[in-house]
Amino acid sequence: MANKVCVIGAGASGLLAAISAKNHGADVYILERNQKIGKKILATGNGRCNYTNVDATEYNYNHPRFVKNIFEQFGPDKTLQFFESLGIVPKIEEEGKTYPLSEQSSSIVDVLGFEIEKLSIKVLFEQLVNDIEKNKNGYIIRTQSQTFYADKVIIATGGMALPKSGSDGIGYKLAKRVGHKITNVFPALVKLELDYPYLKQMDGVKIKVQAELIYLDEVIHSEYGDVLFTKYGISGPTILQISRKANELLQNKQQAYIRVKLIEHLDYKDLLQRFKMLQDKSIEMALIGLIPKKLIHPILKESGMKYFNETVKNISGKQINIIINLLFDWRFLIIGSKGFDDAQVTAGGVDIEDIDSMTLESKISKGIYFTGEVLDIDALCGGYNLQWAWSSGYIAGKYAGN
Ligand SMILES: Cc1cc2nc3c(=O)[nH]c(=O)nc-3n(C[C@H](O)[C@H](O)[C@H](O)COP(=O)(O)OP(=O)(O)OC[C@H]3O[C@@H](n4cnc5c(N)ncnc54)[C@H](O)[C@@H]3O)c2cc1C
Structure with a gap:
């Protein structure tokens, strides 16, 4: 039978x-x-x-x-x-x-x-x-x-x-x-929540970047593609891919960061050159055309700048260095993720x-x-x-x- x-x-x-x-x-x-x-x-x-x-x-x-x-x-x-x-x-x-x-x-x-x-x-x-x-x-x-x-x-x-x-x-x-x-x-393949003070300002910005998961100062997962900043954190196809390992680390009570590399095709020297060329502009204006406008204030605040109308030529080399480094290495502490309602897989x-x-x-x-x-x-x-x-x-x- x-x-x-x-x-x-x-x-x-x-x-x-x-x-x-x-x-x-x-x-x-x-x-x-x-x-x-x-x-x-x-x-x-x-x-x-x-x-x-x-x-x-x-x-x-x-x-x-x-x-x-x-x-x-x-x-x-x-x-x-x-x-x-x-x-x-x-x-x-x-x-x-x-x-x-x-x-x-x-x-x-x-x-x-x-x-x-x-x-x-x-x-x-x-x-x-x-x-x-x-x-x-x-x-x-x-x-x-x-x-x-x-x-x-x-x-x-x-x-x-x-x-x-x-x-x-x-x-x-x-x-x-x-x-x-x-x-x-x-939850895996899910949006990540970040602890970052300027997320509200960055909400809605979509960029194509290299996004990396950083743990103990090492890159443990890297993806290139669309990233979307939101009020609570970060999403987009690249982030979904990174989220599996990120959530695993969080489950084990480990600290991990998302690193976003905002600048492609230009290196440190190119940016230094750019700031020299635009030295009579405010630092805020000098970033226009390089990164999305909604990210300019957060980057400058993160770099420790108080006055965004400061003329580039009056800004110390050390400060310019901090700004340039941030453009290549902007880190966000991951504190969680959305739940199963939003996840694609368990x-x-x-x-x-x-x-x-x-x-x-x-x-x-x-x-x-x-x-x-x-x-x-x-x-x-x-x-x-x-x-x-x-x-x-x-x-x-x-x-x-x-
Ligand atoms: C939004 C979204 C997009 C996705 N896109 C892709 C994609 O493009 N490619 C890809 O490879 N994967 C994708 N996935 C993942 C993929 O859909 C799942 O991994 C896959 O469907 C799992 O198949 P499954 O049979 O295990 O479970 P499911 O497809 O979830 O099926 C389980 C079934 O069991 C039934 N059930 C549960 N409990 C009981 C019960 N007690 N009694 C009776 N019935 C019950 C449910 O109603 C359901 O019909 C996506 C997932 C989501 C959420």
């Missing part, structure tokens, strides 16, 4: 798990708390769904050895093929980021939905699973209104990022119920120590499998997190279904 497999969660990894389990011979059903499938997928890639990264390897993840075993069985290549077989034409952009040619996240949800229907996989909506219990025949799964049974259960409930999509961390409770430990969980989750890295089956509770973000696996922006969801979903479905 076919294995009866219950998949909890109709998100990215759950949908792949269900399709894979069915294709490997199981009798599959999905329990989903929402009224439709793939709610979070719709929000991905700014509505375009960066569904994979053709260059993704295990080294893009926090636990490469664990991911390697899964990618060797079902990696980005097989994912591309799988989605092409469903009708998705890949559009590969810079750094391997891959989108459907339609540039619509809904295309991914539509083709997965079609496949689920084609395979006659039952999806039961508005079923919030709140308990799992082992009995001698398999598992009892309880929702707020009903009780279900299965030989195998795939927990595909996601992490805590964007809780309004349905992934609010309840999966951790289910994991604990079947004996699993949860590592420290915190760092931490079900401890991988207790999971078989070939099959994604629990080592503690046989017949339970975990996929996607509920596990302690995450990566930067760029299609890697969805790639993990597809790969882990496919593999868990395969072994649960067999």
